[in-house]
Amino acid sequence: MKQYKYNLDKSTKKFVCPKCNKKTFVKLVEFKTGNYLSDEFGRCDRETNCRYHSTPKSEFKNFYEVKYIAPAEPSLHDYNLVIQSGRNYKQNNFIQFLNSVFTIDEVKNAVSKYLIGTSKHWNGATIFWQIDENEKVRHGKVMLFNFETGKRQKRANGKA
Ligand SMILES: [Zn+2]
Known part of the structure; x- marks a missing residue:
């Protein structure tokens, strides 16, 4: 694991907690x-009542708590789509963000485990392939992230 490039704010400034408000x-x-x-990203001071604590690392973990079933006999067409999307990571904002937080090996593991691809849908977009219980590629979910914060972004025209 790389060393964190961020820390809790040491000033006395407090903001509204995303969980308890x-x-x-x-x-x-x-x-x-x-x-x-x-x-x-941050930590709520109401440790007994709220316990909200979110870092880019923990968000990554929560985000990927999805069930993934390895395709034993994927259809060739679907599988090619997944493989093709696994290129162009330099144009993938989410992978760039992961690279700034995790080691190369950790990112590679996540990419192959969770079938993270690059979408041509929008510039810098990421696609998450979803495999159903019949081991078929059901669909890919396209999302756009900010490459510096890892936060989901709306498209330039404001539509999600
Ligand atoms: Zn709170």
């Missing part, structure tokens, strides 16, 4: 720039 939220600060990470 009280002004008890301490945000994460990036070392290099001193800027806050995305609004959802």
Whole structure:
């Protein structure tokens, strides 16, 4: 695991907690720039009542708690789609974000385990392939992320 490039804000400034909506939220600060990470990253001070604590690392873990069944006999057409999408990672915002937080091997493992691909749908978009219980590629979910924060982005035209 790479060393964290961020830490909890050491100032006394508190923000509204995304979970309990009280002004008890301490945000994460990036070392290099001193800027806050995305609004959802940080820790709530109400440790007994709320316990909200989110970092880019824990978000990654929660995000990927999906059931994945390895395709034993995938249809060739579907499988090719998945393989093709596994290229162009330099144009994939989400992979770029993962590279800034995790080691190359960790990112590679996640990519192959969770079938993360690059979508041509939008610039920098990521596709998550979903395999159903019959081991067929059911569909790919296309999402766009901010490559610096790992936060999901809306498209340039404002539509999700
Ligand atoms: Zn809270």
